[in-house]
Amino acid sequence: MAALAAAMSDPSRMKILCALMDGKAWTATELSAVADIAASTTSSHLSRLLKSNLVICLSQGRHRYFRLYNSSVAELLEKMMGMTFPVSRASRAKVPKELRKARTCYDHLAGEIAVKLYDSLVKNHWIESDGKKLTIQGQEKLLQLGVHLNAKTRRKACCPCLDWSERKFHVGGYLGASLLSFFENNHWIERVSGYREVMITSKGKKELDKHFFSHQ
Structure with missing residues (x-):
């Protein structure tokens, strides 16, 4: 160490x-x-x-x-960021608004949108309340949406990842990576080249509201 x-x-x-x-x-x-x-x-x-x-x-x-x-290094860095980011309005204000809204956390989504997504998945029973397992209902709903998950992956199917700017959980693990790929491939989000910042497209706002946020 x-x-x-x-x-x-x-x-x-x-x-x-x-x-x-x-x-x-x-x-x-x-x-x-x-x-x-x-x-x-x-x-x-x-x-x-x-x-x-x-x-x-x-x-x-x-x-x-x-x-x-690997993703373990990314998880360590994200936790370190959380430990060094004081809980105060002053420190939060120093973080660019766009970065707080949505960004990448290695291979999954982080920021306000990602935390909101995690809360939605728990509330709608797509993932277990502790965020560590995808429910049967969640598997069915994601399959209908077009998010294909590999049951044989060696990674954790899904896990809660503490968001350093929000101090709440967002979705990590294989599910988090699959969702980020799905959002990007379907043009719900656009990456800002050279930065962690992610832009939610107008299509993405509509689709996220329709499939995830409208039931909250």
């Missing part, structure tokens, strides 16, 4: 890890820009993060891309 904490203790490395929380793969050049450090320094930081199994490197031709090692 001490070795892991040491690998994460540098501010520039934390900037890199937080940038990778959008769930996508970044080049070293892109990470250098977001961390506001020299390319040579970025290389050194990435080497440290690779050695600590916090990120992985993907090679495609002559290009190398970096992303978080």
Whole structure:
């Protein structure tokens, strides 16, 4: 644990890890820009993060891309963000409104919309009250909607993930990832390139209200 904490203790490395929380793969050049450090320094930081199994490197031709090692690393980072985000109106006001509204938490949705979605799934009995299991009714409803779930996945089918800005749960696990993919593929949301911010489209607002929020 001490070795892991040491690998994460540098501010520039934390900037890199937080940038990778959008769930996508970044080049070293892109990470250098977001961390506001020299390319040579970025290389050194990435080497440290690779050695600590916090990120992985993907090679495609002559290009190398970096992303978080797995969802467990993302969950750890999200919890750390929650611990370092004081519960006060002043600190909340410092977070951009768009980021509080909707953002990615690695491979699932976070923010006000995601918390509202979690509450809806619990209230409508699509997931169990503790957020750790999808109900039979939920499976049927999601299948009707077009959200296909792999019963053989090794990941947790679904789990509550504490949202650092809302201090309430949003949906994580395989269900959270499947919903994010479904929303994006059906143009309910649009990602803001290079950022965790997510925009809810006009179609998305209508569909979310129709299928999830109208019964609350």
